[in-house]
Amino acid sequence: MLAKRIIPCMDVRDGRVVKGINFVNIKDAGDPVELAEEYNKQGADELVFLDITASSDKRDTMVNVVSEVAKKVFIPFTVGGGIRSVEDMRKILNAGADKISVNTAAVENPSLINEGALKFGSQCIVLAIDAKKNPKMKNGFEVYTYGGRKPTGIDAISWAKKGEKLGAGEILLTSMDRDGTKKGFDLELTKKISGSVNIPVIASGGVGNLEHFVEAFTKGKADAALAASIFHYKEYTVKDIKDYCRKEKVVVRE
Numbered sequence: 001m002l003a004k005r006i007i008p009c010m011d012v013r014d015g016r017v018v019k020g021i022n023f024v025n026i027k028d029a030g031d032p033v034e035l036a037e038e039y040n041k042q043g044a045d046e047l048v049f050l051d052i053t054a055s056s057d058k059r060d061t062m063v064n065v066v067s068e069v070a071k072k073v074f075i076p077f078t079v080g081g082g083i084r085s086v087e088d089m090r091k092i093l094n095a096g097a098d099k100i101s102v103n104t105a106a107v108e109n110p111s112l113i114n115e116g117a118l119k120f121g122s123q124c125i126v127l128a129i130d131a132k133k134n135p136k137m138k139n140g141f142e143v144y145t146y147g148g149r150k151p152t153g154i155d156a157i158s159w160a161k162k163g164e165k166l167g168a169g170e171i172l173l174t175s176m177d178r179d180g181t182k183k184g185f186d187l188e189l190t191k192k193i194s195g196s197v198n199i200p201v202i203a204s205g206g207v208g209n210l211e212h213f214v215e216a217f218t219k220g221k222a223d224a225a226l227a228a229s230i231f232h233y234k235e236y237t238v239k240d241i242k243d244y245c246r247k248e249k250v251v252v253r254e
Helices: 032-042 063-072 086-094 104-108 111-120 156-166 187-196 210-218 238-247
Strands: 005-013 016-021 024-030 047-051 077-080 099-102 125-133 141-145 150-155 170-175 201-204 224-227
Touching (some): 005 032, 005 238, 024 032, 047 063, 063 077, 063 086, 150 156, 156 170, 170 187, 187 210, 210 238
Parallel strands (some): 005 047, 170 201, 201 224
16 A cells, blocks of 8 residues: 555645635635745645635735645645646646646636646646535535536546546645535545546545544545644644544555
8 A cells, every 4th residue: 555645734725724614714824835835844744735816816826825835844845726737737737836736727627637737747646626516416415626616517536537538647636515624535526436447535524633643544535634724723633634544544645
């Protein structure tokens, strides 16, 4: 078994890290540069930075903040939000990111995944999927865009498969139903996606305790687990999670 990864996520709005519940009720959670430095020290395996209003505000990602964060972290660093072209990807990678996450722009222009993968390599392209339960969908989950504001009518599992075919190297899967609820990851959704693709799947949305991480790996079959508020509000450190996973016989990175 490949070692599982623990990934703190910073949702950034107006230059500050924020956290909401079910993508609304947003609260301030700190300075992105300070938090990034702290998670790097704690032994996070990677870091994700999402400019959550770039798409809905129709503006570019905050390159200056990305650049400041990149100076402080020495682990793989993924950036998403408002990336609409290969040129946007280049700017963000040049600012210090290691990977690019695309969601809205990829749904609206799927060839962007392929173009990015050809230009920078599949390992650089992360397909972010925000999904919500919808029994009308073929596999029970619908893709949303614009920071969870817009339903697309696209089946999440079908979209994950298509994203892999187009060249995405990884999937960042967020359950909108679980986001910020602390009820645990949506294991049904995570397992369905993990079982339908051959690229790593990062589970996101809903983590509230140490057991939830183990469930994501053992029941949800995720390759990595992402969390935000439990880190931002100092409920757990990365070490707490890794120690617990090892105790439960889940192999995590050193």
